[in-house]
Amino acid sequence: MFIKQSKILRNFLVLLVILASFITGCSNKATEQDNASVKDQSKVVTFSMTGDIGDLNPHTYFPNEFFSQAMVYESLVYYGKGGEIQPWLAESWDISKDGKEYVFHLRKDVEFSDDSKFNAAIVKKNFDTILDNRKQHEWVELINQIKNTEALDEYTFKLTLNNSYYPTLQELTYIRPLRFVGEAAFPDSQDTFKDGLKSQIGTGPWVLSEYKKNEFAVFTRNEKYWGTKPKVDKVVVKVITDGESRVLAFEKNELDFIFGNGVISQDSFQFLKDSGKYETKLSEPTATRTLLFNTNKEATKDHKVRLALNYAFNKQAVIDNIFYGMEKKADTLFPPVLEYTKIDINPYDYDVARAEQLLDEAGWKKVEGKPFREKDGKELQLEFLFNSTDNIQKSIAEFVQGDYRKLGIDIKLTSQETNTFWTTAFQGNYDILFTSTWAVPFDPHSYLASITTDSENGGPDYTALLGLPEKKEIDEKIKKVLLTTDEKERKMLYTDILSTLHDRAVYLPISYQSNVAVYHKNISGLDFLPQEAEVPLTTIDVE
């Protein structure tokens, strides 16, 4: 009896000691943190992204994130509000009469973050390394069109093209690949695409100061920045893949704001908005959420099946119940507010009877006692591929699965994280792909250009559309429209291309997506920028 008691007593004492050490340990830590915050008066904002920022090289693609490339590297010209091209690293420019020669007069007060000069020579060097890997950048038609690059004098750079190409300036605003790294960043082989950068030296307002792969990245203000300096000293970007964790981190004050599209679910956004404790904002529509049908697969090769899938999709239900009415219904591949995209078409309105009739006509008939339609003894099963890192795609995918089931279509959902998702998408291993257009300044011309090329950095649309008998014709028209100098003809060709794509029903546009911003009340200046992928970090301020 006594022994037993003493044992309990001893255990209890041990527990007490452990607990005590925990409590004191925690409190010590807390005071240390307090001291640190008193000493360090610098302004820091923290937010999170779904993936790692990658190696921060403006000349390469995945896993580089657009937003981080835009923080460190800059372009010759800037894509302003409403598509206005503004001077940036180039103060002004002259375009020759035939539209084949562009002469850029560079700013003279720009320095890279390692104090080296920004001049025509380094612009040429950057252009040349990009041109050495033309094939990789095929989706940017400008790069295919460049004939010659020349440094006329220290601050004058000349670009000569094969043909007059109307979106030249617009493509120079792209976040990648036409942005500039400093001399010291070049690898020994001078090939930034294959061998990467030695260090991340850019002209932008931010400099990468601390980085831990898949955990966080810290950017500090570039004190020598030539333009308007950011208001905060430091930006911390945390990697949080899960939307719910992001919301929790935000509520616990670990994040100052949430920004982007698909970063949190619509339900969470609604929840944060309704709580009244935070500020929320929704941008103007940027790109189109759309499904893409793979025209190489047995069922979706059939025009009638694609039409049926279009008719069977209840967009209004998705918008009302999943988006809480926050997004606008999409009937065309591109929002009609962009240039050349306003086309006159008959939208595929929700019509179940029509869809059933079309499926019957296509040979996919209902079988007594079986849940799914069959053709020659084969069930109508479609594989629906979506990105699991996106917090909105899943609920739409599940809704589609449930709704199509009522029509006798079996949807097999496949969710993959970003990297594998794109690999599978480019290989064409799906029937239905959840994708979106690229938003301005890429829409519509660069998006369409990517349809014509199998460049691995373009879009999965090229492979998906290969099964269309009209594919060649469409490609030729897209190639033609890009080089058309006549405004009227260009408009006609765009209308023609977009109408054909609508008519062939290869896309199923759902809604026009927006960027969301949720922030604490002490944050200001979180305004949406013209390019969807840019985060407004220069204007943001914290009290």
Add this chain to the structure above:
Amino acid sequence: MKLKIKMRRMLLKHKLMIISSIIILGMIGLALFASFLAPNDPNFVDIAQKLQGPSSQFPLGTDHLGRCILSRLIFGTQTSLGTAILVMGLMMFISIPLGIFAGFIGGKVDYLFMRICDTLMAFPSFLLSLALVGILGPGLFNLILAMVLVQWVYYARVIRGMVLGVKEQNFIVAAKVCGTPKFIIIMKHILPAIISQVVVLVFMDIGGVILAISSLSFLGLGIQPPEAEWGMMINDSKPFFRNYPSLMLYPGIMIFIVVIAFNLFGEALKDALDIKRVGGGVE
């Protein structure tokens, strides 16, 4: 015969045993008659009825796609229990013969077998199945495959241990001396001697298997939508847990009850059969 009577008396004595077996039988009943008991089609999506509270049509309300939660819970019994029993059955199918074989033959075969076990057991089992499903790709079949491939070694090892304990006993030695063929010894003498311990082992660990299946489905690696499964239902309710905690609570309670019932049943069975030490594999 005597043993049987003794066992029955002890089983009845155990209240926990009765309660847990009623729960287990109830669950099995739910699983078998799911299509009769469920008030609605568990996969019928009606987004306009999203996140409704309890009503006469939907006794426990609806989820984020407007599906009946009660129906999904009932059908979830089918997937969760069915998969767990299948996984356990397959594991036993592999580990009983292999464990007996290694234990009975001994020598080099046994040595080789043990090293294989050591290699596989050096990794945490759940992590290893997670990695396997990751490689094979998510899905019910791959989930079962991954779990069986990783965890059979634990059972094989335990069964080998049981065989070693029995092998040197006099009645086996006597059989050997009589020149009984090895196969007959295994079937007639060894298997009956260890089978009760194996049954306890199965019951004690099946709760763990259910938990593992739900965990993998929670991570999106196991059973795929639209099939109803408890782990997946919890995952689906994640975005709503502050406004609609019941969405997460219902499947959580189901998992809790089933796992507890199986564990208690296993414990009680162990006491009843007076088995001193049975080591399980699934944590």
